[in-house]
Amino acid sequence: MxxxxxxxxxxxxxxxxxxxxxxxxxxxxxxxxxxxxxxxxxxxxxxxxxxxxxxxxxxxxxxxxxxxxxxxxxxxxxxxxxxxxxxxxxxxxxxxxxxxxxxxxxxxxxxxxxxxxxxxxxxxxxxxxxxxxxxxxxxxxxxxxxxxxxxxxxxxxxxxxxxxxxxxxxxxxxxxxxxxxxxxxxxxxxxxxxxxxxxxxxxxxxxxxxxxxxxxxxxxxxKRLVPGGHVRLRFTEEHELIAASRVLGDVVRGEDGLSLRVPSDCRVRSLRALLDRLDDAGIEVEELSVHTPDLNDVFFALTDSRQEVPSA
CATH class of the missing domain: 3.40.50.300 (P-loop containing nucleotide triphosphate hydrolases)
Structure with a gap:
């Protein structure tokens, strides 16, 4: 160009x-x-x-x-x-x-x-x-x-x-x-x-x-430079949530009791790998949503001298 x-x-x-x-x-x-x-x-x-x-x-x-x-x-x-x-x-x-x-x-x-x-x-x-x-x-x-x-x-x-x-x-x-x-x-x-x-x-x-x-x-x-990106998984049955927790490891249970928050950089490759792990374990996910930091998060992180942010 x-x-x-x-x-x-x-x-x-x-x-x-x-x-x-x-x-x-x-x-x-x-x-x-x-x-x-x-x-x-x-x-x-x-x-x-x-x-x-x-x-x-x-x-x-x-x-x-x-x-x-x-x-x-x-x-x-x-x-x-x-x-x-x-x-x-x-x-x-x-x-x-x-x-x-x-x-x-x-x-x-x-x-x-x-x-x-x-x-x-x-x-x-x-x-x-x-x-x-x-x-x-x-x-x-x-x-x-x-x-x-x-x-x-x-x-x-x-x-x-x-x-x-x-x-x-x-x-x-x-x-x-x-x-x-x-x-x-x-x-x-x-x-x-x-x-x-x-x-x-x-x-x-x-x-x-x-x-x-x-x-x-x-x-x-x-947006991928700052932490906070995650995938929210929602399940219909608690036993599926428990099984997913064991498979995925580093997760946080949602307040509704049937969702998990999984830290992620939210790249397509990462999402595909996450879904493959759940599929391999035979775990059904009712709903998936991706949450990434917005430019406000990026701006504050990059202009705060107390934080170290990796370069793009």
Whole structure:
């Protein structure tokens, strides 16, 4: 697959404060990559470096095939950036904001108006396009902000906490827009405080802590890093439960009296081996359910210096 973003050894400090301490990132084109971390971990700094807004103190990076240091202008022609707060001009209507972006991208008048009309329709802002953003809801402002980012048809889009402050319905709308962008081949670099958002959207996730990447992997890979995964087995007869306890060994009996909790990494191979052991012993299981840690568990484990978590 084509690499959209490749960074090696990125470093950034502000005085004595080390924000990024030599991080490496690789983002495949046409995917969603999410960067998580506590407040002040360096997520926005990473976005600012990769989008050419600030310079790194050390390391190298390529975005959309262009070197950040040697060809920053070429990088800027290929990317779009949506920050934590909607960067729209409240003295201009929604349509005028889009036309302003078209001018900045050097589109001629006809092409600019065509592009603005396309984006207003795509983001369900046709009627609102004639109104000032002060009349918009938070979700509408975020949609307009993203529409402005798309005027230049970027190949890579940096979304820095794009759904902060949105209600659940507006957040779902933004998620659908992001998925549709990726379906067209756009690469999304997403930072978010909502772990569910990363879980729902991202192909790969990295957790930034104390200036370093604490872990990186798919959502499922990260969930397997922390303890707590288990399989719950439910039986119809107590004698079957007792027999299963003898076969499986390390189990915890459930409060209902007819279920067992079996520690597991919940991989397919492990589940198959578990069922094979029960089948070999002739034990019938009425119900099986798999319980894995969620990203909240992963986040707290990876950002707690008192815990040691294996790398993905």
């Amino acid at each position: 084509t690499i959209a973003i490749a960074a090696e050894g990125l470093r950034k400090s502000y005085g004595d404060k080390v924000v990024l301490d030599g991080i490496d990132l690789t983002v495949q084109a046409g995917t969603i990559f999410s960067l998580l971390g506590p407040n002040g971990a360096g997520k926005t700094t990473t976005v600012q470096i990769l989008s050419t807004l600030i310079c790194a103190d050390g390391g190298t990076a390529r975005v959309a095939g262009h070197d950040l240091r040697q060809a920053p202008e070429a990088v800027r022609t290929e990317i779009g950036v949506t920050g934590q707060f909607a960067a729209i001009d409240r003295l201009l209507t929604g349509e005028e904001n889009l036309l302003l972006m078209a001018d900045l991208h050097h589109l001629d008048r006809v092409s600019g108006r065509r592009r603005a009309a396309e984006l207003l329709e795509r983001f369900d802002l046709v009627e609102a396009g004639k109104q000032l953003p002060g009349t918009y809801s938070g979700g509408m402002r975020r949609r307009l902000d993203l529409a402005m980012t798309l005027v230049g048809s970027p190949r890579v889009i940096f979304l820095d906490e794009p759904t902060t402050g949105l209600d659940p319905r507006s957040r779902q709308t933004m998620w659908q827009i992001i998925r549709e962008l990726v379906d067209t081949g756009v690469t999304i670099f997403l930072t978010t405080q909502y772990l569910e958002e990363a879980d729902q959207l991202a192909n790969r996730i990295a957790v930034l802590h104390n200036g370093k990447l604490a872990a990186e992997g798919t959502p499922d890979e990260l």
